[in-house]
Amino acid sequence: MGYRKVAIVGAGITKFVRRAQETGPEMAYLASKMALDQAGLKLKDVEMITLGSAPDAFDGVHMKGEYLLSGAGGNNKPYIRNFVGGGTGVFAPIHGWIHVASGACDVCLVVCSEKMSSCHPHPQGAFLTIFDHTTEQPLKPTLIWIFALEMRRYMETYGLSKADVARVAVKNKNNALDHPSAQVAEAVTLEDVLNSEVLAEPVNRLDISPASDGAAAVVLASEDVAKRLTDKPVWIDGVGWNLDTSYWATKDLYYPRYVEKAARMAYEMAGITEPHKQIQVAEPYDPFDYKELHHMEGLLLCERGEAARLTAEGYTARSGNLPTCPSGGALGVGNPIAATGLMKVIEIFLQLREEAGKRQIPGKPRVGVAQAWGDLMQVGTVIVLRR
Amino acid sequence: MSFKESIQLNTQLGYFEGEIPVNYQYTLGIAGTKFFETLMNEGQFVASECKTCGVKTIYPLIYCEECFSAIDTYVPVGLEGELYSFTKCYRDYQGKEYQTPHLIGLIRFEGIKGGIIHRLGIDDKEVHIGMKVKAKLKPAKERNGTLEDILYFEKS
Amino acid sequence: MIINNVPMKGLTSEEYEKAIKISWKPQLQYAWDNGIGIGKYLASLKEGMILAAYCQKCGRIMLPARAFCEMCWRPTDRYVTVKDTGVVNTYAICHINWDASRLKPDEPRHIPAVIEIDGASQGQGILHILGNVEPSNVKIGMKVKAVWKPAAERTGSITDIRFFEPY
Numbered sequence: 001m002g003y004r005k006v007a008i009v010g011a012g013i014t015k016f017v018r019r020a021q022e023t024g025p026e027m028a029y030l031a032s033k034m035a036l037d038q039a040g041l042k043l044k045d046v047e048m049i050t051l052g053s054a055p056d057a058f059d060g061v062h063m064k065g066e067y068l069l070s071g072a073g074g075n076n077k078p079y080i081r082n083f084v085g086g087g088t089g090v091f092a093p094i095h096g097w098i099h100v101a102s103g104a105c106d107v108c109l110v111v112c113s114e115k116m117s118s119c120h121p122h123p124q125g126a127f128l129t130i131f132d133h134t135t136e137q138p139l140k141p142t143l144i145w146i147f148a149l150e151m152r153r154y155m156e157t158y159g160l161s162k163a164d165v166a167r168v169a170v171k172n173k174n175n176a177l178d179h180p181s182a183q184v185a186e187a188v189t190l191e192d193v194l195n196s197e198v199l200a201e202p203v204n205r206l207d208i209s210p211a212s213d214g215a216a217a218v219v220l221a222s223e224d225v226a227k228r229l230t231d232k233p234v235w236i237d238g239v240g241w242n243l244d245t246s247y248w249a250t251k252d253l254y255y256p257r258y259v260e261k262a263a264r265m266a267y268e269m270a271g272i273t274e275p276h277k278q279i280q281v282a283e284p285y286d287p288f289d290y291k292e293l294h295h296m297e298g299l300l301l302c303e304r305g306e307a308a309r310l311t312a313e314g315y316t317a318r319s320g321n322l323p324t325c326p327s328g329g330a331l332g333v334g335n336p337i338a339a340t341g342l343m344k345v346i347e348i349f350l351q352l353r354e355e356a357g358k359r360q361i362p363g364k365p366r367v368g369v370a371q372a373w374g375d376l377m378q379v380g381t382v383i384v385l386r387r
Numbered sequence: 388m389s390f391k392e393s394i395q396l397n398t399q400l401g402y403f404e405g406e407i408p409v410n411y412q413y414t415l416g417i418a419g420t421k422f423f424e425t426l427m428n429e430g431q432f433v434a435s436e437c438k439t440c441g442v443k444t445i446y447p448l449i450y451c452e453e454c455f456s457a458i459d460t461y462v463p464v465g466l467e468g469e470l471y472s473f474t475k476c477y478r479d480y481q482g483k484e485y486q487t488p489h490l491i492g493l494i495r496f497e498g499i500k501g502g503i504i505h506r507l508g509i510d511d512k513e514v515h516i517g518m519k520v521k522a523k524l525k526p527a528k529e530r531n532g533t534l535e536d537i538l539y540f541e542k543s
Numbered sequence: 544m545i546i547n548n549v550p551m552k553g554l555t556s557e558e559y560e561k562a563i564k565i566s567w568k569p570q571l572q573y574a575w576d577n578g579i580g581i582g583k584y585l586a587s588l589k590e591g592m593i594l595a596a597y598c599q600k601c602g603r604i605m606l607p608a609r610a611f612c613e614m615c616w617r618p619t620d621r622y623v624t625v626k627d628t629g630v631v632n633t634y635a636i637c638h639i640n641w642d643a644s645r646l647k648p649d650e651p652r653h654i655p656a657v658i659e660i661d662g663a664s665q666g667q668g669i670l671h672i673l674g675n676v677e678p679s680n681v682k683i684g685m686k687v688k689a690v691w692k693p694a695a696e697r698t699g700s701i702t703d704i705r706f707f708e709p710y
Contacts, residue, residue, distance in 0.1 A: 011546075013546065013549055014549055014550050014551040015549045015550065015551040015552065015553065017551055017552070017553025017554075018413075018553055018554075019414070019553055019554045019559050020418050020553060020554070021414065021416065021417060021420075021551070021552070021553070021554050021562075022417055022449075022551060023414075023415070023416030023417075023419060024414075025448075026417055026418070026448075026449050026450075027417050027551065029449065029450040029455075030550040030551060032455075033450065033455060033457065034550070035547075036455070038544060042454070042455065043454065043455035044454075046627050057407060057409060060409070060411030060413065063586055069449065070448070070450075070452050073455055075452050116412050117410045118412060118414075119409050119411060120409065120410050120411065120412055121409070121410075121643070121644070122642045122643040123409075124641060124642065124643055124662075125407065125408050125409040125641060125642055126409050128407065128408070128641060129405070129407055131670075133403055133405055133573070133575040134403050134575060134577055134581050134585070134701070135581060135584070135607050135669070136670050136701070137403070137405055137672075138700050138701050138702045139653065139655070139670065139671065139701060139702065140637060140641070140653075141635060141641070141670070142640060142641040142653075143641070144635075144637065144639065145637060145653075145655040145670075146636055148635030148636075148655075149633045149634065149635050149655060149656070149657055150633070150639065152633045152634065152635060152683070153632065153633035153657075153683070156633070156683045162436060170643075180546060180547055180548060180549045181549050183553075198638055198639060199637075199638055199639050200635045200636065200637040200639065201635060201636035201637075201638075201678075202635070202647075203635070213551075213553070214551075243616075243684070245613055246613075247605075247606075247609075247613070248609075249657045249668040249669055249670050250606065250666055250667050250668055251603070251666070252666065253632070253657070267685060267708040285654055332530065350545075350546070355544060355545045355546075357545040357547065358547070382668055392579055395694075400576065400577075401576070401577040401582055401585060401699060402574045402575055402576045402577060403574070403575050403577070404572065404573065404574050404575075405572075405573055405575065406571055406572050406573065407571055408641075409569075410566065410567065410568035410569070411566065411568075411569075412564045412565070412566055412569045413564060413565045413567070414554070414559070414562050414563070414564055415562070415563050415565075417565075420562070420563065423563055424563070435546070437645075501616065504572075531563070532563040533563065
């Protein structure tokens with residue numbers, strides 16, 4: 001379609017922590033520097049930079065793009081912040097892909113940094129204005145309402161139990177034990193999740209990923225540059241993004257139509273016609289355990305309503321036919337919003353290069369997909385990688 | 388229909404009020420902690436120094452903005468600098484009039500990138516760009532590692 | 544290259560307590576205008592009615608009332624009063640406040656629900672809360688009816704409906 005080939009040639013990531021000692025720009029620097037070092041590049045080799053970061057209200061810094069600029073290496077370069085809420089972490093490399101695929105540049109640095117620990121009494125408060133100020137906020141909603149409502153509708157539609165959903169949390173938190181960035185890796189059991197505090201039925205505490213500070217970065221390069229830099233480029237084969245209606249209460253809460261549309265866009269670009277057969281590893285966005293199931297279905301990795309059964313059967317374990325969130329996901333590694341999405345892209349990058357260490361899935365995977373989700377439960381961002 | 392409608396009486400204009408009810412606790416970060424702890428404990432400024440390209444920066448950074456090398460070298464700068472620019476302010480950020488106008492300056496330090504913005508304790512008949520100024524600090528035991536440890540910059 | 548070590552260690556609670564911190568409470572207050580479509584919706588609530596908007600292109604009767612159909616991307620054609628009854632599409636039983644603080648054991652739980660309103664197109668739900676019902680008795684598919692504030696107390700707000708209750 002006239003796009004140039006684009007590869008990921010380097011990745012960097014910090015530990016995800018409850019409270020970082022570092023400032024946002026310092027975190028952005030640590031991840032960016034690591035990515036450039038891995039790619040064998042200096043900042044002067046970087047032509048353009050795109051920065052992904054979630055709402056300003058988390059860090060409490062208005063115009064966070066400008067705030068994070070120098071840490072992301074953006075001084076005096078074409079630099080721009082991209083933003084689609086929780087979907088930002090996967091949109092950021094898509095945005096970088098646009099820069100390189102279009103021919104605007106050969107080397108683009110993609111940086112995501114998030115410092116949520118500055119926000120008190122709880123980052124949830126920064127989300128309240130996500131509800132319509134006139135027709136919803138007067139009801140005094142809490143953020144968790146919408147997730148609990150969506151989770152219940154999903155469970156009801158397919159007759160799922162709490163345990164069916166909680167197995168995702170068990171899998172991911174245990175997977176995260178092998179991730180060096182993990183904030184909350186725990187060897188939790190199904191009983192632990194089911195017996196954890198009930199926050200908003202049907203959501204328990206361990207169904208949710210924790211708020212974190214963290215940063216991640218990747219370096220994108222055009223074909224010529226990528227082949228010069230590495231003998232293991234990982235190609236961005238397809239990208240897609242899509243937003244559903246902002247009248248969230250009027251859509252089908254049991255199925256993420258927007259994720260399917262984003263996935264179809266990415267798959268078409270990547271020439272994928274049978275995703276469940278052609279994709280060997282997936283990182284669906286999992287800020288809540290039910291969301292991984294939701295997103296597996298939206299990504300067309302299984303039939304609707306089948307994701308929970310496949311999870312219970314071990315199909316999505318690292319040793320299974322289609323491992324999902326081998327990184328440990330947001331549930332296990334932590335959830336510094338935009339950095340989480342990029343962490344997922346990095347995980348697919350590492351898995352395809354067979355550099356995931358203890359997390360490596362068997363079978364020399366060739367194609368993987370990463371996805372993020374956000375805004376008012378309405379955006380899907382999807383990226384397909386191939387080695 | 389809808390876009391052809393208009394509201395004819397301003398008393399029919401309705402609105403809802405609200406706020407984002409959060410507050411913030413910012414920590415200073417690695418380089419920021421170094422700067423403000425040194426100010427508090429030793430009564431002087433420090434700049435970061437890039438060992439690769441030699442650039443020194445105030446406020447200090449853990450990375451070089453020029454060459455992106457990591458930095459963990461901090462050099463003392465003293466308290467004296469030069470007035471790079473200044474402004475005379477009559478109202479605070481909420482538009483309230485000051486009892487006496489405030490002089491605010493950007494102070495730079497020889498051989499160092501960046502600078503410090505602070506109040507000037509200088510008669511406004513004397514103030515001029517390029518004049519030498521020096522930070523007047525709070526007494527050591529009253530300092531708490533914030534910008535308020537500097538009372539103002541005065542003529543040196 | 545396998546990534547085994549990553550930078551940043553995080554502050555322990557003790558280190559955080561000791562760290563120098565700058566506090567800021569932003570003073571940001573907003574007044575959000577009702578606008579055209581929602582203005583009508585609210586005026587209608589004050590009269591004790593729920594107002595939807597009709598798009599003759601897609602045939603949807605949409606809630607809340609709006610000035611344009613976001614699917615067909617054209618102005619809506621007229622307003623339609625729908626019923627004040629509906630069906631619970633989904634609900635939650637919330638034990639926490641917006642700041643993640645916990646409700647006390649004796650405080651009533653909040654029961655937010657998406658309610659598909661009768662008379663609007665299928666799936667046209669609104670967010671509201673359920674009342675006069677034990678949390679354990681709430682079911683998806685349950686029929687509910689608006690409980691309105693007395694006319695004199697209504698202000699043209701979504702809270703002119705106190706809650707929805709089973710009927």
